[in-house]
Amino acid sequence: MRAVVVRSFGGPEALELVELPIPAPGPGQVRIRVRAAAVNPVDAFVRSGAATEVGLVPARDQYGLGWDVAGEVDAVGAGEAGAPGRAPDGNTAGTKGFAVGDPVIGLSDRLDLPSAGYAEYLVLDASSVAPAPRGVPFEAAASLPLNALTAAQALDRLGLSAGQTVLVTGAAGAVGGYAVELAREAGLRVVGSASAADEELVRGFGASGFVPREAELGAAARALVPGGVDGVLDAAVVGVRALDAVRGGGAFVSVVLGGAPPALRGIRVSTVYVRADGERLAELAKLVEAGRLTPRVADTFPLDKAPAAHQRLSEGPLRGRLILLP
Structure with a gap:
């Protein structure tokens, strides 16, 4: 899969588009085919090396970026309490009610990952995922979780x-x-x-x-x-x-x-330090569906233009989120 990562700290030019293996979901997890991923200031914080300098992220060879995503469930790991799950080989059933093909949103709140939301696929704990708001484009839904x-x-x-x-x-x-x-x-x-x-x-x-x-x-x-x-x-x-x-x-x-x-x-x-919460995220998605919560997209970029998105992020106030489209 294609993913955007950081291997040496710096400005927007430090972002690299690389090929990585598609991750497999474990028990209690789902794999999401990412259709949209939001660009947030915390991503620039990691990219610049500031997160490592203050001790939030240990030094490593590669850092993944991207906290919130929208897409479809692509594979489901073994369910909780021994319930069967849909593994990458296509077996049936699901975790926490998710099934392959379900449109979802999710939050990756771990900083210390070699690949995260800026990628074609992302594995998350099912507890970090919620049904995507109905009738809302993926790029708008991706601005919701974080x-x-x-x-x-x-x-x-x-x-x-x-x-x-x-x-x-x-x-x-x-x-x-x-x-x-x-x-x-x-x-x-x-x-x-x-x-x-x-x-x-x-x-x-x-x-x-x-x-x-x-x-x-x-x-x-x-x-x-x-x-x-x-x-x-x-x-x-x-x-x-x-x-x-x-x-x-x-x-x-x-x-x-x-x-x-x-x-x-x-x-x-x-x-406040945000934490992933699929149940609360589902409530927020319902408010979006009801028109009482307003996702806003400032602009969209293809995944390979992530450096341009980070450059735009650095240039000043935005009324909405920049979104990458893998």
């Missing part, structure tokens, strides 16, 4: 209740846009922060208040919510600039390692 799960798990970490207020920074971005919509679904009042040009977009996601990212975030948010918001979901990683928007004893969640500010005024400060 970003929507990050938003959902960050909102969980905030622990807010219906009627409370959350400030979402980066509210026009991939994680932030999903966060605004999911917060609205949870009955929260949402104040979104993004470029002034994106106000209409952010309000369309469900934000009742808007603060331009160029503004003094604390003062601007408190002008809308006297006393301060109950929590901040910091998708733009502005850190301490958004902390003043939070009331004393509120909550602050960052989505990037090292992005959390000091825990001042009794504010609960934490960082």
Whole structure:
């Protein structure tokens, strides 16, 4: 199979298209014929060598890239608890209800892999996979797993209740846009922060208040919510600039390692590290089907143009995800 990997760290030119053996699924796993794979900032973090420098990824000869994929189940390993599965030789039955040909989405949340989502085939634990949203192209579905799960798990970490207020920074971005919509679904009042040009977009996601990212975030948010918001979901990683928007004893969640500010005024400060969760991903896919969660694709590239996709990623803000099409 064709796959894009990194064998020496660097810029977009460090990405290599190579031929690798097609992986076989083990017990409790499925193999996906990848039709679309999202390009995320974490991929550039690995490609550059920064993930190895900070100790998140051990040194190795080859690194796979790509966390979220959409495609069809191509093979199913032996089922759980001794149930038969569909192996690469074509035997019947399935794991966790998946069968060959099923359209699915999945998240590969392991950094230390020689091949990952930027490939024609990917093996995942069945618990990391969910049915793809019906009626949605694979390229749009591939933008869901990493970003929507990050938003959902960050909102969980905030622990807010219906009627409370959350400030979402980066509210026009991939994680932030999903966060605004999911917060609205949870009955929260949402104040979104993004470029002034994106106000209409952010309000369309469900934000009742808007603060331009160029503004003094604390003062601007408190002008809308006297006393301060109950929590901040910091998708733009502005850190301490958004902390003043939070009331004393509120909550602050960052989505990037090292992005959390000091825990001042009794504010609960934490960082969310996304984890694969097929059941939660299935719930998010249902929201997409219902039109209550909005996948966005900025552009698509063939697999062999992965360096061009990474170059575009480095050039500035995107309203949606770049997608590779193996």
